[in-house]
Amino acid sequence: MFENRSGKNVLVFGGTGSIGKAVCAMMAAEGANLAFTCRSNRAGAEALAGELARDGQTILWDALANEDRTAVAAFTARVAQELGGIDAVIYAAGPDIDLTFISRADPEAWCRAIDMDVNGCFHIIQAVIPALRQSQGSFTAVLTAAIERPPALDGLSSAPKAAIQAIVKTIAQEEGRFGLRANCVAPGFVDGGLGRKLLDTLGEKGTAAILAQTDLKRLGRPEEIADAVGFLSSARASFITGETIFVSGGLRA
Numbered sequence: 320m321f322e323n324r325s326g327k328n329v330l331v332f333g334g335t336g337s338i339g340k341a342v343c344a345m346m347a348a349e350g351a352n353l354a355f356t357c358r359s360n361r362a363g364a365e366a367l368a369g370e371l372a373r374d375g376q377t378i379l380w381d382a383l384a385n386e387d388r389t390a391v392a393a394f395t396a397r398v399a400q401e402l403g404g405i406d407a408v409i410y411a412a413g414p415d416i417d418l419t420f421i422s423r424a425d426p427e428a429w430c431r432a433i434d435m436d437v438n439g440c441f442h443i444i445q446a447v448i449p450a451l452r453q454s455q456g457s458f459t460a461v462l463t464a465a466i467e468r469p470p471a472l473d474g475l476s477s478a479p480k481a482a483i484q485a486i487v488k489t490i491a492q493e494e495g496r497f498g499l500r501a502n503c504v505a506p507g508f509v510d511g512g513l514g515r516k517l518l519d520t521l522g523e524k525g526t527a528a529i530l531a532q533t534d535l536k537r538l539g540r541p542e543e544i545a546d547a548v549g550f551l552s553s554a555r556a557s558f559i560t561g562e563t564i565f566v567s568g569g570l571r572a
Contacts, residue, residue, distance in 0.1 A: 324351040328402040328454075329552070330395070331355040332385060332443055333412030335363040337511030338461055341541035342409055342548050347371040347378070349549075351407075354379040354398040358412075377402060385412055385439025388446070395446040405450040407552040410440050410460040410483070416475040418520050424475060436479035437486075444490060448499070455498030459551045460487050461544065464507045464567040470529075473517060484563060491561030500560040502551045507567025510538040534569025 329346045333339040334355025347353050353371055357364040357380070364380045372378045379398055383390040399405050414435040417428050440460065451458060465477035466484055484503050491501040508518065508529055518526045518538075530536050547566045550556055 324349040324553075327351045327406045328398070328404055329353050329407045329409070330398050330405050330447065331409045331411060333357075333410065333461075334380065335360045335367060336411060336413070337515075337541045338506065338509065338544045339409075339411035340367060341545035342411055342461075343367060343371060345542070345545045345549050346407075346552075347374065347376065350374065350376060352377040352402050354394075354402065356380065356385075356394065356412075357382050358384060384435070385443060386434045388442035391439075391442045392446045395443075395450070399450045404454050405447060406454045406456045408443070408447045408451065408456070408458045409548055409552065410443060410458070411548075412436070412439065413476065413480075415516075418472040418517055419475070420472065421474045429475060432475045432479050433482075437482045440483045441486060444486065448490075448494065451499045452494065452497040457500040457502070457552050457556075458487065458490065459501075459548050460484070460503045461548065462503050462505045462563070464505045464565055464570050466505060466563075467565075468570060470517070472520065488561050495560055500551075500556070502556070502560060503563040504544060504547045504551065505563050505565045505567065506539060506544045507533065507565070507570040508538050509541060509544060511541050529570075532570060533567070537568065539566065539568055 329351045331343050334343045335357040343355050361382050368378050368380050381394045414432050416432050460483050462480040465473050466481040469477040487501045487503050544566050547564050
């Protein structure tokens with residue numbers, strides 16, 4: 320753990336995914352008051368909220384679509400009011416995309432991925448900036464190492480995440496004067512979520528090829544990504560902004 324977050328207020332968009340859940344668990348274990356969202360997994364959200372509330376801090380959650388800017392703004396305002404401010408926001412969301420070649424991608428699936436991921440993150444950033452200015456807080460987006468090393472079949476994920484990286488870097492430049500920091504974490508192949516889906520699609524031979532290109536010769540764990548998010552959200556990263564930390568096990572192109 321990097322610091323005692325007791326009394327800190329953290330908002331996680333995408334809290335029921337494999338990485339989002341690990342981020343929520345880490346923040347709650349360090350004493351933060353926590354709010355998180357899911358898209359439709361209400362049962363998973365209720366179970367997660369029950370687990371996180373064991374230490375007595377405030378836990379809030381809601382099911383919403385990030386591309387619905389009205390819903391995003393309303394939940395952000397509720398969190399800021401009920402928790403008394405927001406100190407850190409983490410974007411750990413992303414659509415369940417089709418794994419396919421760009422040449423074969425359904426244009427509607429492409430537009431849906433852009434709307435859910437890029438536009439969704441844009442709406443979140445616009446909604447949370449006022450609260451983060453007030454707290455001189457941090458925004459951290461969980462992306463993918465594929466923003467620099469895109470594998471085949473992953474274009475509907477890597478391209479939107481690259482756009483989000485550009486938005487976050489711009490926010491770091493524009494909002495630094497208010498003390499607001501904005502950074503990214505770029506995971507490699509993680510045993511969970513979309514990473515596991517891609518590996519299952521590639522099969523044993525494809526997975527072996529990926530591990531051969533990874534210096535540590537293993538898959539990452541959601542908790543290892545959460546550790547990087549926790550660091551960037553902490554006071555120990557107070558002079559870090561506009562950066563992307565690759566947590567990829569040394570993944571090579």
